Amino acid sequence: MIAYTASEMMVVTASRALRNDHVCFVGIGAPSAACNLARLTHAPDIALIYESGTIGVRPDILPLSIGDGELADTAIVTVSVPEMFQYWLQGGRIDIGFLGAAQLDRFGNINTTVIGHYDRPKVRLPGAGGAPEIATHCREVYLIIEHSPRAFVEEVDFVTTLGFGPTGAERSALGIETKGPTLVVTDLALLRPEQGSNELIVTSLHPGVTREEVMEKTGWPIRFAPEPGETPSPTETELDVLRGLQERTAAAHQKEG
Amino acid sequence: MASFMSLRDAIAHAVEDGHSVALEGFTHLIPFAAGHEIIRQGRSGLTLIRMTPDLIYDQMIGMGCARKLVFSWGGNPGVGSLHRLRDAVERDWPHSLEMEEHSHAGMAAAWAAGAAGMPIALLRGYLGTGLPRVNENIRFLKDPFTDEELAAIPSLQPEVGIIHAQRADRAGNVLLEGIVGIQKEVVLASRFSVVTVEEIVDNLEAPSLNSVILPGWTIDVIVEAPGGAKPSYAHRYYDRDNAFYLAWDEISRDRERFLDWMAENVIGAGSA
Numbered sequence: 001m002i003a004y005t006a007s008e009m010m011v012v013t014a015s016r017a018l019r020n021d022h023v024c025f026v027g028i029g030a031p032s033a034a035c036n037l038a039r040l041t042h043a044p045d046i047a048l049i050y051e052s053g054t055i056g057v058r059p060d061i062l063p064l065s066i067g068d069g070e071l072a073d074t075a076i077v078t079v080s081v082p083e084m085f086q087y088w089l090q091g092g093r094i095d096i097g098f099l100g101a102a103q104l105d106r107f108g109n110i111n112t113t114v115i116g117h118y119d120r121p122k123v124r125l126p127g128a129g130g131a132p133e134i135a136t137h138c139r140e141v142y143l144i145i146e147h148s149p150r151a152f153v154e155e156v157d158f159v160t161t162l163g164f165g166p167t168g169a170e171r172s173a174l175g176i177e178t179k180g181p182t183l184v185v186t187d188l189a190l191l192r193p194e195q196g197s198n199e200l201i202v203t204s205l206h207p208g209v210t211r212e213e214v215m216e217k218t219g220w221p222i223r224f225a226p227e228p229g230e231t232p233s234p235t236e237t238e239l240d241v242l243r244g245l246q247e248r249t250a251a252a253h254q255k256e257g
Numbered sequence: 258m259a260s261f262m263s264l265r266d267a268i269a270h271a272v273e274d275g276h277s278v279a280l281e282g283f284t285h286l287i288p289f290a291a292g293h294e295i296i297r298q299g300r301s302g303l304t305l306i307r308m309t310p311d312l313i314y315d316q317m318i319g320m321g322c323a324r325k326l327v328f329s330w331g332g333n334p335g336v337g338s339l340h341r342l343r344d345a346v347e348r349d350w351p352h353s354l355e356m357e358e359h360s361h362a363g364m365a366a367a368w369a370a371g372a373a374g375m376p377i378a379l380l381r382g383y384l385g386t387g388l389p390r391v392n393e394n395i396r397f398l399k400d401p402f403t404d405e406e407l408a409a410i411p412s413l414q415p416e417v418g419i420i421h422a423q424r425a426d427r428a429g430n431v432l433l434e435g436i437v438g439i440q441k442e443v444v445l446a447s448r449f450s451v452v453t454v455e456e457i458v459d460n461l462e463a464p465s466l467n468s469v470i471l472p473g474w475t476i477d478v479i480v481e482a483p484g485g486a487k488p489s490y491a492h493r494y495y496d497r498d499n500a501f502y503l504a505w506d507e508i509s510r511d512r513e514r515f516l517d518w519m520a521e522n523v524i525g526a527g528s529a
Binding site (some may be wrong): 256 | 283284285308310328329330331332334335336338342347348358359360361362364367368380381382383384385386387388391393434437438439441442447458469472490492496497499500502503
């Protein structure tokens with residue numbers, strides 16, 4: 001077996017959640033790596049969409065921003081941003097929204113707005129971007145976040161993007177019919193919402209990861225499925241493709257325009 | 258019919274202290290040259306509108322041009338924070354900054370509504386988020402036909418809208434291609450519009466019958482500003498300078514280093 005990092009394990013595992021027939025709205029960063037890894041391995045026909053209006057992209061390198069030229073150059077079509085959000089996202093044409101987050105609570109609510117109080121934040125984060133409507137209009141949401149007590153918190157400082165709501169019941173009470181966050185991939189484990197309560201519980205541990213480690217790195221008393229599975233390790237092919245993609249990307253991003 | 262002006266004259270003519278101004282371009286075709294001219298002319302008290310403030314508003318905020326920011330995602334794309342924006346919000350430097358914060362779906366709808374001459378935009382949005390609690394311009398109203406609660410926000414119709422495009426012909430017709438973002442909506446929604454272009458040509462050579470073209474009579478002023486979107490990009494003219502976006506993280510982190518960089522590269526560079 002070849003050696004791999006926890007971060008590679010996370011991206012490879014996230015990529016495996018995607019199917020060849022999915023239409024997927026891609027967030028920048030780790031989601032973008034996972035989605036393109038899926039496209040370059042088991043899901044060659046997956047339709048990847050970025051919020052810049054680029055539909056059906058096939059980039060050879062990972063874009064640094066959601067609007068790099070590489071995306072328009074390889075897209076089936078590039079539409080305007082109002083059309084993207086109104087016809088494609090709000091129109092209900094997207095299966096999976098793949099997002100990252102700064103803070104997440106046990107009901108999958110996301111904060112990317114502020115750490116601390118809104119009016120005088122300790123840290124001003126970038127804000128909402130496309131996430132609030134991606135999370136309510138895509139049929140399901142997958143999240144990819146590194147496990148740490150700073151990220152997995154008892155209570156988010158601001159609900160930028162709705163998961164299941166503060167008590168897990170608000171999403172359906174608001175009449176939202178899409179499923180919400182059905183999968184959270186971290187560098188340690190897979191979490192899924194528990195039937196009924198919608199609380200995120202650990203359903204699979206990555207190879208070599210202990211329950212104690214997950215508990216230490218989660219800011220709430222995290223619960224486990226009765227028999228959590230073990231996540232399969234990355235294959236040599238998956239690691240080769242991911243590393244190639246990341247090497248090409250790093251080289252390209254150092255070039256001046 | 259659009260007038261052709263120098264960048265200095267266009268900004269002096271269009272932008273006054275206290276105006277609401279949008280310099281748009283969704284990652285692509287960001288009008289940096291126009292933003293830099295606003296900084297050089299020392300405009301202040303502006304309400305700056307942009308979905309993604311990007312480096313250009315980080316620079317304008319750090320140089321004291323802005324009183325208020327209307328936006329939906331304020332980071333350095335793929336890199337991290339906008340440090341000058343953060344310094345203004347977290348520590349009031351160089352002074353305090355009022356914020357009106359939306360989602361992309363909300364701002365995109367507000368631009369489309371502005372272009373359509375509507376007072377408000379409606380969308381199925383902001384559900385369950387904290388944004389309506391901190392932004393009184395996000396409200397909800399009932400669809401009179403189905404009783405569904407929909408989000409309503411004011412349309413965007415700023416005093417001045419500025420975009421960058423690939424080229425204009427001598428009649429002032431402007432061609433945009435690649436990621437066209439909300440540029441067309443911004444020109445149609447704004448009371449006064451300025452378009453900077455890479456070049457002015459005899460023939461637009463539109464690549465398709467359905468190319469994105471703004472007729473000259475929808476635009477007030479056109480400025481030839483080659484390289485005017487750098488360090489963002491102009492598709493088929495030059496690539497995004499991703500190395501500079503990465504470098505900006507360090508340049509902008511420190512107030513003195515930021516001011517030195519601006520003095521050398523923007524103030525000292527002079528008007529085009």
